[in-house]
Amino acid sequence: MIVETAPDPGVEHRRLLFGTAYRMLGSVADTEDILQDAWLKWAAVDHAGVRNPKAYLVRTVTNLALNRLTSAQVRRESYVGPWLPEPLLTTPDVAEQAELAESVSLAMLVVLETLSPLERAVFVLREVFGYSTAEIAEALDRTEAAVRQTAHRAKAHVAARRPRFDTDTEERRRVTDRFLAACATGDAGAVKELLAPEVTSWSDGGGVVRAARRPLHGPDHVARWLLGVLAKPELAGVAIDYAWINGEQALLVRAPDGGVVGSLNFDIADGLITGLRAQLNPGKLAGLTLAEPWGPGGS
Structure with a gap:
């Protein structure tokens, strides 16, 4: 008899989780560390009590990345020379989706670096992944009013510095x-x-x-x-x-x-x-x- 097992949400949503953490951190190494920590937290939780594994994992990764960003800012203040995000190999079809390509471009990641950690988290969740204000408020343990204010501030900041993106x-x-x-x-x-x-x-x-x-x-x-x-x-x-x-x-x-x-x-x-x-x-x-x-x- 073949016994079917439910897919591991950590594996099923890995690309989404990687994309979330990478856009927040601009570091492949830190992103992999965050995902490893998230898997450990997922393994330790009572899965029966988690109604939405995807939402739980996104919330976990986002908050872990927020903590990492705070310490990363201190390290970057003493960085020698210009700091650039860690480059990431992507498949050719990423370029075919203009908004997706822009969201992981080095130019955009440099702009996101000028946001506060909270602004960066809210911007990524709202503008890149389309999460609602209520969903972001729950994920970040903030009020919806605070999230709306942060989202407005982050969007205006990025719009003023957004690089011109040539998709040809x-x-x-x-x-x-x-x-x-x-x-x-x-x-x-x-x-x-x-x-x-x-x-x-x-x-x-x-x-x-x-x-x-x-x-x-x-x-x-x-x-x-x-x-x-x-x-x-x-x-x-x-x-x-x-x-x-x-x-x-x-x-x-x-x-x-x-x-x-x-x-x-x-x-x-x-x-x-x-x-x-x-x-x-x-x-x-x-x-x-x-x-x-x-x-x-x-x-």
Whole structure:
């Protein structure tokens, strides 16, 4: 006789829970820790008393992430150089869903970083996952009035800083192709032609590897920095491949032995690069070595 068992809600909703924690924390490593803690809490609870396992797990993950965010803010105050979110390999079809792609883009995660932990939790639950005010109030143990006020404040804050999001995949590929060709030949003029006048680049080395300690502004500074980095002897033999990272077509940098050593994401508007985000910190590359890239099931 075949005995059917109910699916484990922790496994069934893993993509949703991962997506919730990752958007709140901007860290793959912290997200995995949060999910592990949530599984332990789920294993210890009396399942018969949980009416809605999905809601219980979302509430657990959200509150664990809130606690982690508070301590993370203290750590980031002493971070060496620009802090960037940990990049995450995604499936190509994430880019086909504009709102989903935007919600996990590095540019959006950087904006979310400027919210308070509570604002970030409310924004993610309401604007990304569509939870009602009542559901969020229950999950965060707040009044509905407090949640509405926080949601309004967070939405206005994000709207004022929201990056322009270009969803034209073909255009992004054309610009990226030209960018790679210009970098390969060391042609500073060709690189600068692809950079918008207001372009800014951020490189996150965390004080572990060499990177610009401050954001760089303007085509001349950005182009000179890029070509200078690529000319370094320690980068001889690296391979630069296309990859889907945080819902965008980006570049993955591999060492001669195949190990991932960095990634580069672009903000593109009107055929020009307006922003570059280079993740070089070896401790923040785990999301680029996933056996199974994160996909739409996580929304």
